[in-house]
Amino acid sequence: MSLWLTVIAAGIATFVIRLSFIGMAGRIAIAPWFERMLRFVPIAALTALVWPDLLLASGAATLGEPRLLAGLAAACVAWQTRNTLLTIAVGMMILWGMQWLQ
Amino acid sequence: MLAGAIPFGLIYGVLAVKAGMSPLLAIAIASIVFAGSAQFMLTQLVAAATPGALMVLSVFVINLRHALYSAALADKLQPLSLRWKALLAYLLTDEAYAAVIRRFDSNVSPGTRHWFLFGAGFGLWFVWQLACVAGVLLGGQIPAHWSLDFAGTLTFIAIVVPLLRDRATWAAMFVAGLVSLLAFALPYKLSIIAAALAGMTAGVVLDHPREAA
Known part of the structure; x- marks a missing residue:
């Protein structure tokens, strides 16, 4: 059961990352240091x-x-x-x- | 793009069953998380009985790169409703992003270009689900002495090696690798997070002078 909760939390985390900038509708730009780190x-x-x-x-x-x-x-x-x-x-x-x- | 996903879905399904997941959970992960390398990582972490919070954190770290795609597409998807944005965000994988980003830059009419992303994303989603289910069904038939868990490690090697292009990326790889060995005895698989953070830091530190020049 706890494994299911883990997977759901991992799914929400993934979805939030993917939605992040799209959801904010271009109000926030990606910081250069963050972009560099992601590489x-x-x-x-x-x-x-x-x-x-x-x-x-x-x-x-x-x-x-x-x-x-x-x-x-x-x-x-x-x-x-x-x-x-x-x-x-x-x-x-x-x-x-x-x-x-x- | 679609056919290329099939073998990885199959391998994921087999690895998930070998890691001790129930078939239902293994199949559900393919649609709940829907991210190839994160799914492969989960099979390894589940096999090692990693605590849940660290599994979520590991998936979060490995999927952080999707924030780049989200940032790159944000402007172009801005006119859409929140429902459309949520749907496209759910379908936003490495493969879908790679397939559409050039089309988005060309002169496709702005009113229709989100359909390209939906088509690429949903097509991949559908093929991925079928491949993962097939892998789960296959997984029960494959004997343990085939060491198929190693296919997960080989997949990671195949992803990492082409990314090694300069001093900073090589440093990130070596530092992450060394820390993963030195910290291996830490409880709760903390070595993965420690190694990932150390590798990222090494990469950023060595990257900086070139960026500033």
Whole structure:
């Protein structure tokens, strides 16, 4: 039940963000410092989820760790191709391959 | 734009079930929150039994970028009624914004251009709901040893890496990553908020000199 309330609150928060400036009908302009900060939100928030999964998922960080290697390879694919689906596909293939070898 | 959303909806649905959500909740999130990366984030946070307040705060932070879209569209949507504004705000996703922003700048007649946003937004909404439902149904069939939770992490990598364009964005990534590791032992998954704030701060600090120049 509390999970439902959490989700509804998250939905309201998202809706309020999206409505913010539209709802204020142009009476308030976006502050330059706020706009500058927003550029870094997805990078910072998503990286905070990625690094622990790559480096701490199995308890200790070593280069032989499947998630770390698969994640680094996926990052290279993302860098070269900017293709999200290809990035996911390569990352999963490498993870499965390494798990199969172990 | 529409077909591209299908695989992500499928993956979300699978991850949500694997995270332990009830099928009904997993499907409801797709229309209550209706934001891809926030939904992926929620599956990870639910799997880690994160307290509710921190889940809401995390979703708030990751969706803050939508304020940019709202600001960019505010002028153009100003003549509409509040109901229209609320409906379009609900449908305002990354994809819908990207699809309409150039059209809004061209010489489409002002009286009809909100229909473009509605069309893009509702089309995506509809496809997204179907894909998420399909993913939830599929999720029950996929064995745990497939490690499909990793697809969420890979999706985040695919979003972040193309955004790394200069010193400031690289710094935001490294600082957020380091803090997420150093603060990992903090209770209630506070490490996510700490890392996000540290990364944003690092980015803004390094960004500033170039902006001023």
